[in-house]
Amino acid sequence: EDKVVQSPLSLVVHEGDTVTLNCSYEVTNFRSLLWYKQEKKAPTFLFMLTSSGIEKKSGRLSSILDKKELFSILNITATQTGDSAIYLCAVAGYNDYKLSFGAGTTVTVRA
Amino acid sequence: DAGVTQSPTHLIKTRGQQVTLRCSPKSGHDTVSWYQQALGQGPQFIFQYYEEEERQRGNFPDRFSGHQFPNYSSELNVNALLLGDSALYLCASSGGSGNTDTQYFGPGTRLTVL
Numbered sequence: 001e002d003k004v005v006q007s008p009l010s011l012v013v014h015e016g017d018t019v020t021l022n023c024s025y026e027v028t029n030f031r032s033l034l035w036y037k038q039e040k041k042a043p044t045f046l047f048m049l050t051s052s053g054i055e056k057k058s059g060r061l062s063s064i065l066d067k068k069e070l071f072s073i074l075n076i077t078a079t080q081t082g083d084s085a086i087y088l089c090a091v092a093g094y095n096d097y098k099l100s101f102g103a104g105t106t107v108t109v110r111a
Numbered sequence: 112d113a114g115v116t117q118s119p120t121h122l123i124k125t126r127g128q129q130v131t132l133r134c135s136p137k138s139g140h141d142t143v144s145w146y147q148q149a150l151g152q153g154p155q156f157i158f159q160y161y162e163e164e165e166r167q168r169g170n171f172p173d174r175f176s177g178h179q180f181p182n183y184s185s186e187l188n189v190n191a192l193l194l195g196d197s198a199l200y201l202c203a204s205s206g207g208s209g210n211t212d213t214q215y216f217g218p219g220t221r222l223t224v225l
Contacts, residue, residue, distance in 0.1 A: 004153070032212045041199065041219040042115075043154070048213055088153055092212050097167045098144065099203075099214060101153030 002027045002100035010106040023089030024071040036088040115217035132187040136204030143185040146201040
Protein backbone atom coordinates (compact mmCIF):
# COMPACT_ATOMS: atom_id res chain seq x y z
CA GLU A 1 0.00 0.00 0.00
CA ASP A 2 1.20 3.50 -0.84
CA LYS A 3 2.62 5.49 2.05
CA VAL A 4 3.16 9.24 2.27
CA VAL A 5 4.67 10.88 5.36
CA GLN A 6 4.87 14.63 5.74
CA SER A 7 6.93 16.56 8.25
CA PRO A 8 6.74 18.59 10.30
CA LEU A 9 3.11 18.21 11.34
CA SER A 10 2.85 21.94 11.91
CA LEU A 11 5.00 25.02 12.18
CA VAL A 12 4.68 28.70 13.00
CA VAL A 13 6.84 31.33 11.31
CA HIS A 14 6.92 35.10 10.96
CA GLU A 15 6.36 37.01 7.77
CA GLY A 16 9.49 37.05 5.65
CA ASP A 17 10.79 33.71 6.93
CA THR A 18 11.55 30.75 4.65
CA VAL A 19 9.65 27.51 5.15
CA THR A 20 10.75 24.02 4.10
CA LEU A 21 8.19 21.20 4.04
CA ASN A 22 9.14 17.56 3.65
CA CYS A 23 7.35 14.65 2.01
CA SER A 24 8.68 11.09 1.91
CA TYR A 25 6.86 8.37 0.03
CA GLU A 26 6.63 4.70 -0.80
CA VAL A 27 4.64 3.83 -3.91
CA THR A 28 4.70 0.96 -6.35
CA ASN A 29 5.98 2.14 -9.75
CA PHE A 30 6.10 5.86 -8.99
CA ARG A 31 4.55 8.09 -11.63
CA SER A 32 4.09 11.53 -10.06
CA LEU A 33 4.10 13.57 -6.86
CA LEU A 34 1.75 16.50 -6.35
CA TRP A 35 1.60 19.36 -3.86
CA TYR A 36 -1.64 21.03 -2.86
CA LYS A 37 -2.51 24.00 -0.63
CA GLN A 38 -5.66 23.71 1.48
CA GLU A 39 -6.84 26.93 3.09
CA LYS A 40 -10.41 26.24 4.10
CA LYS A 41 -11.91 23.41 2.14
CA ALA A 42 -10.81 22.86 -1.47
CA PRO A 43 -7.18 21.76 -1.92
CA THR A 44 -5.71 23.89 -4.69
CA PHE A 45 -3.06 22.46 -7.00
CA LEU A 46 0.48 23.84 -6.70
CA PHE A 47 2.95 21.55 -8.48
CA MET A 48 3.31 18.17 -10.09
CA LEU A 49 6.72 16.50 -10.29
CA THR A 50 7.51 13.46 -12.38
CA SER A 51 10.58 11.53 -13.47
CA SER A 52 11.02 13.99 -16.32
CA GLY A 53 10.58 17.09 -14.18
CA ILE A 54 12.24 17.01 -10.78
CA GLU A 55 12.20 20.72 -10.00
CA LYS A 56 9.42 23.27 -10.28
CA LYS A 57 9.22 26.94 -9.34
CA SER A 58 6.39 29.43 -9.25
CA GLY A 59 7.00 32.81 -7.68
CA ARG A 60 8.03 32.32 -4.06
CA LEU A 61 7.23 28.58 -4.12
CA SER A 62 9.57 25.89 -5.38
CA SER A 63 9.73 22.13 -5.13
CA ILE A 64 12.22 19.40 -5.84
CA LEU A 65 11.87 15.64 -6.17
CA ASP A 66 14.56 13.14 -5.20
CA LYS A 67 13.53 9.87 -6.85
CA LYS A 68 16.49 8.00 -5.46
CA GLU A 69 15.84 8.89 -1.82
CA LEU A 70 12.06 8.95 -2.33
CA PHE A 71 11.27 12.40 -1.00
CA SER A 72 10.19 15.85 -2.07
CA ILE A 73 10.63 19.30 -0.57
CA LEU A 74 8.38 22.32 -0.89
CA ASN A 75 10.03 25.67 -0.16
CA ILE A 76 8.24 28.93 0.45
CA THR A 77 10.42 32.04 0.61
CA ALA A 78 9.52 35.49 1.96
CA THR A 79 6.40 34.07 3.58
CA GLN A 80 3.21 36.13 3.85
CA THR A 81 0.16 35.70 6.06
CA GLY A 82 -1.70 34.47 2.99
CA ASP A 83 0.61 31.45 2.92
CA SER A 84 -1.04 30.16 6.11
CA ALA A 85 -2.66 26.87 5.13
CA ILE A 86 -2.35 23.10 5.21
CA TYR A 87 0.07 21.83 2.58
CA LEU A 88 -0.70 18.36 1.27
CA CYS A 89 1.61 16.00 -0.60
CA ALA A 90 0.19 13.19 -2.76
CA VAL A 91 1.64 10.46 -4.97
CA ALA A 92 0.37 8.41 -7.89
CA GLY A 93 1.72 5.13 -9.23
CA TYR A 94 1.49 3.60 -12.68
CA ASN A 95 -1.68 1.62 -13.33
CA ASP A 96 -3.23 3.55 -10.46
CA TYR A 97 -5.81 6.29 -10.78
CA LYS A 98 -5.95 7.40 -7.17
CA LEU A 99 -3.86 9.96 -5.33
CA SER A 100 -2.47 8.83 -1.97
CA PHE A 101 -2.13 11.76 0.42
CA GLY A 102 -0.06 12.48 3.47
CA ALA A 103 -1.64 13.98 6.58
CA GLY A 104 -0.42 17.45 5.64
CA THR A 105 1.69 20.16 7.24
CA THR A 106 -0.10 23.11 8.85
CA VAL A 107 1.79 26.35 8.26
CA THR A 108 0.92 29.45 10.26
CA VAL A 109 2.54 32.73 9.23
CA ARG A 110 2.35 35.47 11.87
CA ALA A 111 2.52 39.16 10.93
CA ASP B 112 -14.40 28.84 -16.54
CA ALA B 113 -16.36 27.10 -13.80
CA GLY B 114 -14.32 24.98 -11.47
CA VAL B 115 -15.48 21.88 -9.66
CA THR B 116 -18.75 22.45 -7.82
CA GLN B 117 -20.30 20.39 -5.04
CA SER B 118 -23.62 20.40 -3.23
CA PRO B 119 -24.73 20.71 -0.58
CA THR B 120 -22.13 22.68 1.38
CA HIS B 121 -23.12 21.25 4.74
CA LEU B 122 -25.30 18.35 5.78
CA ILE B 123 -26.41 16.99 9.14
CA LYS B 124 -27.79 13.45 9.36
CA THR B 125 -28.46 10.92 12.08
CA ARG B 126 -27.04 7.41 12.35
CA GLY B 127 -28.66 4.92 10.02
CA GLN B 128 -29.80 7.49 7.50
CA GLN B 129 -28.71 7.71 3.89
CA VAL B 130 -27.10 10.66 2.13
CA THR B 131 -26.42 11.74 -1.47
CA LEU B 132 -23.69 14.21 -2.37
CA ARG B 133 -23.34 15.79 -5.79
CA CYS B 134 -20.43 16.98 -7.91
CA SER B 135 -20.04 18.74 -11.25
CA PRO B 136 -16.58 18.51 -12.77
CA LYS B 137 -14.48 21.32 -14.17
CA SER B 138 -15.32 22.18 -17.75
CA GLY B 139 -13.55 19.82 -20.16
CA HIS B 140 -12.94 17.09 -17.55
CA ASP B 141 -14.47 13.64 -17.87
CA THR B 142 -13.21 11.87 -14.74
CA VAL B 143 -14.48 12.30 -11.19
CA SER B 144 -12.86 11.03 -8.00
CA TRP B 145 -14.27 11.14 -4.48
CA TYR B 146 -12.24 11.51 -1.30
CA GLN B 147 -13.07 11.50 2.41
CA GLN B 148 -11.10 13.84 4.65
CA ALA B 149 -11.43 13.35 8.40
CA LEU B 150 -10.31 16.11 10.73
CA GLY B 151 -6.54 16.37 10.90
CA GLN B 152 -5.95 13.84 8.12
CA GLY B 153 -5.24 13.93 4.43
CA PRO B 154 -7.93 13.00 1.89
CA GLN B 155 -8.59 9.25 1.54
CA PHE B 156 -9.57 7.90 -1.88
CA ILE B 157 -13.07 6.43 -2.07
CA PHE B 158 -13.48 5.73 -5.81
CA GLN B 159 -13.09 7.15 -9.29
CA TYR B 160 -15.63 7.26 -12.12
CA TYR B 161 -14.83 7.38 -15.82
CA GLU B 162 -17.21 6.75 -18.73
CA GLU B 163 -20.00 6.18 -16.19
CA GLU B 164 -18.17 3.23 -14.65
CA GLU B 165 -16.35 2.83 -11.34
CA ARG B 166 -12.75 2.55 -12.49
CA GLN B 167 -10.99 2.14 -9.15
CA ARG B 168 -12.10 1.81 -5.55
CA GLY B 169 -10.32 2.49 -2.28
CA ASN B 170 -10.75 0.68 1.04
CA PHE B 171 -14.29 1.74 1.75
CA PRO B 172 -17.25 -0.55 2.51
CA ASP B 173 -20.11 -1.21 0.11
CA ARG B 174 -22.20 1.35 2.00
CA PHE B 175 -20.36 3.86 -0.17
CA SER B 176 -21.58 3.83 -3.76
CA GLY B 177 -21.55 6.23 -6.63
CA HIS B 178 -22.74 7.09 -10.05
CA GLN B 179 -21.58 9.13 -12.99
CA PHE B 180 -24.00 10.67 -15.47
CA PRO B 181 -23.56 11.20 -19.23
CA ASN B 182 -22.71 14.88 -18.59
CA TYR B 183 -19.81 13.66 -16.37
CA SER B 184 -21.37 14.88 -13.12
CA SER B 185 -21.34 12.42 -10.26
CA GLU B 186 -23.09 11.41 -7.06
CA LEU B 187 -21.75 9.79 -3.92
CA ASN B 188 -24.24 7.81 -1.85
CA VAL B 189 -23.63 6.61 1.67
CA ASN B 190 -26.10 4.23 3.30
CA ALA B 191 -26.57 3.29 6.97
CA LEU B 192 -24.56 6.26 8.19
CA LEU B 193 -22.20 5.79 11.12
CA LEU B 194 -20.77 8.43 13.44
CA GLY B 195 -17.38 7.75 11.85
CA ASP B 196 -18.67 8.88 8.46
CA SER B 197 -18.56 12.48 9.69
CA ALA B 198 -15.98 14.16 7.46
CA LEU B 199 -15.36 16.54 4.60
CA TYR B 200 -16.19 14.83 1.31
CA LEU B 201 -14.18 16.14 -1.60
CA CYS B 202 -14.82 15.65 -5.26
CA ALA B 203 -11.97 16.03 -7.76
CA SER B 204 -12.08 16.12 -11.54
CA SER B 205 -9.40 15.39 -14.10
CA GLY B 206 -8.93 14.27 -17.67
CA GLY B 207 -9.78 15.98 -20.93
CA SER B 208 -6.76 17.32 -22.78
CA GLY B 209 -4.76 18.06 -19.64
CA ASN B 210 -2.52 15.82 -17.59
CA THR B 211 -4.77 13.18 -16.11
CA ASP B 212 -2.79 12.99 -12.87
CA THR B 213 -3.64 16.54 -11.88
CA GLN B 214 -6.91 16.39 -10.00
CA TYR B 215 -8.77 19.61 -9.29
CA PHE B 216 -10.84 19.69 -6.14
CA GLY B 217 -14.20 21.18 -5.30
CA PRO B 218 -14.99 22.98 -2.04
CA GLY B 219 -16.33 19.83 -0.43
CA THR B 220 -19.42 18.83 1.50
CA ARG B 221 -19.13 18.82 5.29
CA LEU B 222 -21.16 15.84 6.57
CA THR B 223 -21.98 15.60 10.25
CA VAL B 224 -23.56 12.39 11.55
CA LEU B 225 -25.24 12.63 14.96
